[in-house]
Amino acid sequence: MAKRPAPSSGHGDMPFDGSGATDGLEDASLFDERLFFAPQTAKSTRGDKPAKPPSTPATPEAHYHGHRERLRNRYRDSGDTALADYEILELLLFRLIPRRDTKPIAKALLARFGTLGGVFGASTKLLQEVSGVGEAVALDLKLVASVAQRMLKSELTGKPLLSSWKALIDYCHTAMAHETREQFRILFLDKRNALIADEVQGLGTVDHTPVYPREVVRRALELSATAVILVHNHPSGDPTPSRADIDMTKTIVETARPLGIAVHDHIIIGKNGHVSFKALRLF
Structure with missing residues (x-):
């Protein structure tokens, strides 16, 4: 029966006798230390030349920088x-x-x-x-x-709105022109026509906002306002007043007048411009 070869110990060609002991223990220890501290050089799979370390490609700068x-x-x-x-x-x-x-x-x-x-x-x-x-x-x-x-609103503070008309229109257009629902806003003025408060009184649908004339007048009295400017938007973009807009405005004017509250104007804001009821002599 053929004799089986002795297993390798992993230390070069040193024999392993199966008992866990090796011949020349001191030489083996020295051999281990030399292997441990020797520089480790990777070898390629082709011949004995050391393999080159893989190069990391440079990250290109994003084109938008x-x-x-x-x-x-x-x-x-x-x-x-x-x-x-x-x-x-x-x-x-x-x-x-x-x-x-x-x-x-x-x-x-x-x-x-x-x-x-x-x-x-x-x-x-x-x-x-x-x-x-x-x-x-x-x-x-x-x-x-x-x-x-x-x-834009700060440009209106403390100034008579009737003499700051362009600033008023710019502010209202910025605040309301692109709203997707109708919004009814009231600017409350003191006896010098300076702005007291700017309040949104109602939010509606794409083509209608419920407005209650008594509530408009009640809030004006609470703020001691002597005049108001009504503003609402048309999400369609067309600022042309409807029959309902005209009738509602006349009702507010008639309700406010006996109480000493003036309605200076009603402005409709659209994406394509604005309309002044006063300029059109609608009340």
Whole structure:
């Protein structure tokens, strides 16, 4: 019967006798230490040449980084007149979406809502329907819209509104033109026609808002207002007054007059402009 070869101990060609002991224990220990401290060189599968360590490919810089810097420089050097609307929107989205190309998102927002005013006037729900716009970005866009409204409203504070008509129309248009439901707003004025309060009295559907003349007058008396300006929007975009708008306005005028409260005007705001009842001599 052939003699079976002795198993290797893993230490070169040193014999293993099956008892767990090796010949030349000190030499084996020294051999182990040399192997342990010797530099470990990876070998390739071809011949005895050491394999080269795998190289890590350089990560290319995102293509939009240079574009962002160029756009910022144009804005810095020439102001907003040097930029298209989508580029202005891009500049804002740079801050809100730091690691994406925001040009397609800016263009998609304008394509969906038509104008910058339409973008900032859209609801957070509608904004999130655009690819790339999440809840956080939608809320930040609405925050910018709120800042714009507050800025325009501050131009009215303490000033006679009848002599600040353009500022009044700009504010109302920013606040209401892009609302998807009708909104009835009342501006309460003191005896100098300065703004006391700006309140939304009712929210309705796409083509109707319930208005109660007695409630309008009651609130004016609570605020010690001597005059009001009525404002509501038409989500359709057309500011032409309806028969119901005219009748409701006349009822408020007739209810307020005996109590010393004047109705200076009723303004209808649409996306495409506005209409003044006073200018049209509708009451």
